[in-house]
Amino acid sequence: MKYLVHISRVLVGILFIISGLIKLNDPMGFSFKLEEYFSAGVLDLPFFEPHALAISVFVVIFEVLLGVMLLIGFRVKFTVWSLLLMIVFFTFLTFYSAYFNKVTDCGCFGDAIKLTPWESFTKDIILLVLIIVLFVGRKHITSFLGPVMKTIVVAIALLLSGIYAYHVLNHLPEIDFRPYKIGANIEEGMIVPEGAPQAVYDYAWRFKTSEGEKIVITQGDYPTVDGEFIDVETTEVQAGYEPPIHDFTIEQNGEDFAPSLLQEPKLVMVVAYDLYKSDPVFDEIKKTTDLALQNHYKVIGMSASGPELSDKIVSDHNLNFKFYFTDETALKTIVRSNPGVLVLHRGTIEQKVHYNDLDELVFTNDRPNALDLNLKKRLDSVMVLDQKYRENHTPEDWQKQALIDSANIEFVEKVIAMYGYPGKSLVGDETSTAAWYVIQHSNKIDQYIDLIKEAAEKDELPFRLYAMMLDRQLMQQGKPQLYGTQGRANFIGTPDEVAFIWPIENHEEVNKRRKEAGFSNTVEEDAKRIFGEGFEYKPLTIEEAKAQSEIDQQKQ
Template sequence: MSTSYYTAYNTQSEKPNALLWISRLFVGLLFIFSGLIKANDPMGFGFKLQEYFHVFHLNFLNDYSTWIAVIICALEIILGALLLLGIAGKEVAWGLLMLILFFTFLTFYSAFFEVVTSCGCFGDAIPLTPWQSFIKDLILLGFILIIFVYRARLTPLIKNSFSRNLATFIIFVVSFGIGIYTVYFLPFIDFLPYKIGNNIPLLMEIPEGAPQDEYQHIYTLQHKVTGESKKVTDKVYMAEKIWEDENWEVVGEPETKLLRKGYQVAIPDLIISDAEGNNLTQEIITNPYYNFVVVSTDVTKLSPTDFLALDRLNETIRDLSKDYNIRATLLTASASNDVNYLNDQLDLVLETFYVDAIPLKSMVRSNPGVLLLQNGIVINKWSKHSFPNREELEKTYFHGQ
């Protein structure tokens, strides 16, 4: 063969390799990042999955949503890591293609039919609208198609088979381990407004001088003589003083269009009330003493293990309250009858108050979970598995009292 043929062949061969490596790095790193972000808070991702289950009439999966989230997050991390290492290239290429086609369908469906307002692709760390998520998935699909076409060229970076198997085993253990750990012991990084150190009352207020929502009102006008109809904005209506012309009249209700979002309050929906419906929000969140806030969104969902954990929390707080000036409350979205039954079973020392489920889910990713508040500031928070005993609490918070 001629030298020119070899040169042309090598040039054509190098281009796909370069394109494959770019795609491999981009997709692999993005899948690992996406999986890790969601594995940091699988319960939150599970809440998002429940929205999709509702849309597709799969509500029977709601009770398993957190563990389904753990599996999806682990799968993303595993596929991304194996792709970078070139292990099981053909199988990984197929897995990536199936996963991205599934995600692309979901994000398009959500965006087009406006059924889910945020896809949860990167958890609460990087909120994306469904259309933004769909565009992101289309870009990813393009890179994954390149990987799929050239999947035969995905050669392992680790040549030794024992080392490859060991690396694969470690990747699986770490990928599932992160999600399982955060389910039991709360996220490593808290992206929610009730994270440690936050001042809850301040996050419920609009700062002075903060930008407000800007709206545009559109009037439909009709000429009394000619019957001509036209639409004008409120600015045009005022600037041209159309109301002074008696030949034009406003027909129907004006259309309102949001032009620009103003300042968004971080905690817009927290209302704490007692059984009689009295609003006690400020009293609870501004308490100057240590306030243990136990959160159980739905007490009917407590498993036997959860029930025992709540009993331990209750007894520890009861023991502390004998010697220290503390307040202890239970916030729940459950019906009062269910709470009364729970109280009969455990003889709760906790004062019971009622809150909508949405803010409760943001407070602590555990059922039950605990926040320690003082003057509205979140001092600490624990899952049902990590709540400390009396001795540890005394040493950390009550040693000076």
């Protein structure tokens, strides 16, 4: 019995210390796991959720202390009773979670070691047996340290644990076990390797037959049963491979911009899963993001809060970036700070900081001039106004948009007179297109087409935008376009009668020219984007296009 107690003592003590230290490295992450347990779908103890972080810190420090106390033989009766009560509770919890499939990861070892619910339960059963051995043979737990020395050791362990918990909560975990650690590439983390195991499901098909209800189980195939189908239940019997990063999106208006944003060479992400809790910090966030913008970084916000709140945050703090929607769980996993800031290069995380460490961020500038943030903000507002009524087709809305367009072109002309074309080096990549849109929607294309061409050749705005403006100028002059970006439609009758792509010079080569100009789709695909999936591109001559336009005008 004495040897069994010694073996159990070492195993349990070391395991509790390791488990506690792993969670102590990331008490915020453990608090998220506790919130999951306290939720209505699991233990239904919502009154504990606001206190999850405090409970998390207490539990992980207590876990470390119990391991230390057991190894040095301090207050044996209290230690063994505490270990027994704790393991009984967690054994029940892991069994409940596994049996009812409530929580897929117990969080016992944080993100360092992932255990399935049944693996967690098995681990707790083994620990329970070892702790029962300790409880029965507690008289054999002795120490070579004196009472004073044991007290000092426990006090030092408590002090160090408290200091470490305070540090990681006010900065970030010292060791990052998550897939969003510095150096990780987000896109690579989402890849499913070729030949990876696929999930296997049992399908329980229920039918109403002449002999009563009948259930047939298959692994996907619809069974042949002489009866009326009622319903089907699906059960996962074998989990498939799940990439480290999954369900990661950066959405706005229902569109996922993650693929394009993760290709940005200089991207700053402001991650705030709950903007209600992070609002006071955004005055400092503004200073940091403005500095990033001046150094030609693209800055985005990512939050699970709704657009009403995010727009209010942007307005209240005069932020020069907009927010996208991302799942709350993903945001909590990305960074243990609300808000936190990441710097990425083509999807690879290069820097990641807590909001208390914003001054540690380093922004490199590979362009000579800093951005004019005041001009950027004014042009962003112009861009919003440029699209305000454009999607509507009522005469009243077109009249309102015409008034806006008139004011916009007047402002843009003043900007051009003062700065030249306001491109990437002056207002950043995203805002560099604002003046182009205003000119494109004005009657001044002839006046500014050479300026647009020069800006495109200097990489101050995408070359494809110059191509689109050139096509519009050629169409307005009654000449064939080059890139097939312009079409006409009067929204009368069927699309084939009133909608067409304006004639293209040497149309057999148009897709080659489009690719060279930076377009990602063909003229046929673009035509469907403009006029709908049912539209089929047909090359026309100038004479045919003019004749069609005359017919459409007569119909109007």
